[in-house]
Structures are given as C-alpha cells and as structure tokens.
Amino acid sequence: MINDANQKKIEQAVKMILEAVGEDPDRDGLVETPARVARMYGEVFSSVNAPAFDNYKLFPVDETTEMVLIKDISFYSMCEHHLLPFFGTVDVAYIPNHKRVMGLSKIPRLIDYCAKRPNVQERMTVNIAKELTRILDPKGIAVSVSARHMCMEMRGVEKTGSQTETSYYTGAFKEDHELKQEFLQRING
Ligand SMILES: Nc1nc2c(ncn2[C@@H]2O[C@H](COP(=O)(O)OP(=O)(O)OP(=O)(O)O)[C@@H](O)[C@H]2O)c(=O)[nH]1
C-alpha cells in the first residue's frame, strides 16, 4: 500500500520522466497521468514490504489424497530490469501432507501475492514454491511458469510472442521421476 508521501514522490518522478522525454506534463491528456501512474504502481507493487501471505484456509482430507493440480492460472508481474510487464500462466501441483489441503482460490491469490512486486521470472517461480512449503509443508511441489516479457517484445531484442518457461520442483516431484512426468503430461496434455 502506497502512503500519501510515496504517492507524491511517484507523481513527481513521473512528471520528471514526462518532461525528460520531451512531453508537456501539463497538457490536458497528461495532467492527471502522474497521479494515475502512482496509483497503478500501488496496485502492481502491492506486495513490496507486505506482511507474509496469510489469506488462506486449510481443510482436512484423507491421507490418501494424491496430487492437487491447478493449471493455467493467469498472472501479471513486472520485470525488475525494465519495469515492463511480464505475464502468462502458472501450473502448480502439490502432494498434500498432514491430511490437509488449501482452499483452491487461495493458490491463485498466493500467485498474485508473489507476482505483485519487481521480479525476475525465475525468482517468482521459486517464491511460489517457498510460500506453499511454508503454508502446507506438502510432500512435494511442482511449479511451472510460462510468460511473455514485454522487455523482450516491445523493445530491445524485439522477439514478439516468445515464451519463457521456468519450473521448480521439491520433495516427491524432485525425487520421483514418474510423478514429475505425470505432472508434465497433465500440464502439457
Ligand atoms: N533471467 C531473467 N532475465 C530477465 C527477466 N526479465 C528480463 N530479463 C533480462 O534482463 C536482462 C537485462 O540485461 P541488460 O543488458 O542489463 O539490459 P538491456 O541493455 O536493456 O538488454 P536488452 O534487453 O538485451 O536490450 C535482459 O537480458 C532481459 O531480457 C527475467 O525474468 N529473468
């Protein structure tokens, strides 16, 4: 959450950027832009210095419950090198432990929590697994992230539509080749 002082700080910075690129920050279309950008940064960076993610509920299950897989969860984040968006989908699987599972909607919420800060895709991928480990202590986690990076598309190397894929495995997914293959088959098939 951005407080009033920081909102003003961003507004001043955006005004300076507009001036530096040769724009007139006082023209009609731009006059409210610094304030809008400050509010927007408040949204897309809302996890910076936020308290640990605690918006979840755990539910009891039988100990034989197997892989819980949620596919194609959309996310939007910002690359920390250029402050341009990278966005795509996350597939997450875990093997429950301690006879408990997490409320399903809380996994996309956790992904948003991990996404709403300046990021690199690799670190976001690992962070999702770390948060799930903290909350659930599962027998294993698999996280696969596929994303488009605007810093590679609209500038720089300009490779439109290229996808960056990252993954991270813990516990049973790391040790059990068949389980990892099952995860990959289910997310790709
Ligand atoms: N590993 C990783 N790299 C990223 C990510 N997002 C952006 N990058 C890269 O960060 C690098 C920054 O490299 P620099 O050479 O300092 O920046 P640059 O001069 O703007 O580089 P170009 O993008 O090649 O023009 C670039 O290669 C980006 O593609 C990410 O999530 N993970």
Ligand SMILES: [Zn+2]
């Ligand atoms: Zn970038």
